Each structure stands twice: as structure tokens, then as C-alpha cells.
Amino acid sequence: MRPRVIPSATVAFPAPDPGLAAALLRGEVDPSGLFAEARRLRDEGKGRVVTFSRKVFVPLTTLCRDRCGYCTFAAAPEAGGRYLEPEEALALAAAGRALGCTEALLTMGDRPEARWPAAREFLARQGCGSTVEYAATVARRIVEEAALFPHANPGIMDEGVVASLRPWCPSMGLMLESVSPRLMQPGEAHHGSPDKDPGRRLATLRAMAARRVPATTGVLVGIGETAEELAESLFVLAALAAETGAVQEVIVQNFRAKAGTPMGERPEPAPEYLARVVAVARWVLGPGMNLQVPPNLTDRFEAYLEAGVNDWGGVSPLTPDWVNPEAPWPRIEELRARTEAAGFRLVPRLPVYPEYLTAEWVDPGLLPRLRASANDAGYALDPLREPST
Secondary structure, three states, X not given: OOOEEOOOOOOOOOOOOHHHHHHHHHOOEEOHHHHHHHHHHHHHHHOOEEEEEEEEEEEEEOOOOOOOOOOOOOOOHHHOOOXXXXXXXXXXXXXXXXXXXXXXXXXXXXXXXXXXXHHHHHHHHOOOOOHHHHHHHHXXXXXXXXXXXXXXXXXXXXXXXXXXXXXXXXXXXXXXXXXOHHHHOOOOOOOOOHHHOHHHHHHHHHHHHHOOOOEEEEEEEOOOOOHHHHHHHHHHHHHHHHHHOOEEEEEEEEOOOOOOOOOOOOOOOOHHHHHHHHHHHHHHHOOOOEEEOOHHHOOOHHHHHHHOOOEEEEEOXXXXXXXXXOOOOOOHHHHHXXXXXXXXXXXXXXXXXXXXXXXXXXXXXXXXXXXXXXXXXXXXXXXXXXXXX
């Protein structure tokens, strides 16, 4: 059966609908009208500006209590899992600052102290009762001593934890990944990972919203979800964004198979399929959302500009992508050249998007620092050019 065609030249594309979204994802509807609508919406809301954040990746701890089927970031203590010492984290931040970075991405496993005695021992030596308390301590020092702005990915949090991080972390992130609890069943991607429960993750995003923290979230594509589950995840994020105003960015990230993991032999989503997911995401999320695809996970990443993205996320001139170490970042000059060749202007941003650079969304102690690092449009000031190597 040939895919059904929705014309876009003379007929308005339909309003977002979960059933139609799933049909588009399954390839049952010709996607040409969808892509045209995605581009129209992106241009309406974001124009021809594409952003990125010049960052340094700080893997605060690679210990984690979860056992996701696709992860190589987390490791047991005997396999090298550990915490960075404060001075190690600060040295990374300072080196990033010297290369023009404005963001320190603090990534950590979820509640490793609940599983590993080594985690509890390290935290006790630091005078901290939890990993998130340690993250707040390191984030404060990064702001005060390295003059970078931490974007924290601490995992599941309640409002109290969010509040403890907010004075030092102008933005925070938590990938929803999928709204489907089915993926927590035996044999699925999130089995053995209590912190991947979608209800708990949505509650954390609501805690960020309640404490007025700009939140980054998104979906992970290719981990065993159905088209209906993926569509539902996007509609849930759209509803959360509309209700709270706190979702500053949605990431559409493709699963990458990693040797030695339970999902190491799973097929990866094809770039053509991921582009269709991106276009559906733009259609569902609307013109105002900042929509990102990581540029290091696809060779021809500029193709996603045709699907409605307006952001490449954090790109580091210094550190690898510790979550996907097999996928090096593009050089920033290459990112600029390929983005501009596609007809867009590449602009560096802070961890907080310009529309969130306000007293409502940023702690009063941080807001003057952020504004001093931003131009009149709210984007990052005069970053250094990437040095030659």
C-alpha cells in the first residue's frame, strides 16, 4: 500500500494529532508535507538562527545505581567507576574557560550511594550526604572560581534538591527518554533501572518547573519504543511545556549501540527515520520550542535542519562526549561552516536560552553574571574561535 499523501502547498497541514503522528512515524503517510510544515514552524519561531553551547563535559561521577541496557557511561567501582575530585572538576572547568567555553555540563549517575559503598565512602570524605549535595558544592566552586555556568543532569530530584542546586545551576536537564513503562520490563532497555520510571522523571521535570528552573529534556529514539509510544512521549512533553513554561529545550537523540552492553547488537535508527521523528517533534511542539539534535551522533547532521531543528546542543572543544565516547564532536569551525552552507547563522548561546534570561527563571545571585556574559539578544558574548590542532 502506498503512503497516504497530505498536500502542503495549497492545503494547511493538519493540527497535531497522536494517531496521525504515529502513522507518520511508521511511514504510512507521505512525509513531504510534514517536513515542509516543520521548516515553516521553525522559521516562524526561530528564524534562520541555529544555536549551540560551547561547553566542557564534567563527568562528576560514573557510578550509578541503574542498569540501562545501552549505557557505557556508568561503571562499577572495580571497572573504573568513580567520582571526580573537586580539583579535577575545577581543572576541567578552567581549561574549558581558557578555550572560550561558557557551560560546564555536570553529568552523573543516578543515586550511586544507594548501591555502592564506595560512593558513600567518597561522599563522607567530602562532607556530603548525597551525590546531588556534592554536585551543588562543585557547581558553586565552578561558578566562583572558574566563571563557568553549570548545567546539571543529576537524575531524579524533588523540589528541595532542585532548590539546593538552583543558586549555582541556571539550567538543569533530565531526558524523559520515553513515557512508556513497558520499557522497564525484563529484556527491555530500562529493566533494572528504577530511576527511568517515566512517572518519576516527569515528577522531576515538574519539580524543576515549580522552582522556576529552565529544563532540558527529550526523547531517546530506538530503544525499543513503538511509534505510538514515541508519539505519546512527544505529546506529553508538549503538554508539560504548555502547562509549566519550564521546558526550554527538547532533544531528539538517536540510540547508539555500544559493544559489551545488553543492547550492543540492536539496530540503530536510520538517519532518515530520525529526521522524520524530528519533523514530527517540531510539528507537535510548535514554533516556540528549542529543538535539538546532537551533531556528533550522525555524519550528515545538517540534514536535520530540513526537519526543523534550531539547536545543536553542547559542543566541546576540549572534552569528549562521555555518554557517547565513540562519537567525537565536530570541530566548532566545521559546525559553523556546515550550518552556514545550509543557509543558517550559527550563534553561541549560554546554558539558559535568551527567553529564559529573566528574574523569574534565574537565581538573583546568578542573573547578573549571566547577563554580563550575554549580548543584547541574550546569546553568549564573543566566544573564542576554535584553536587549530
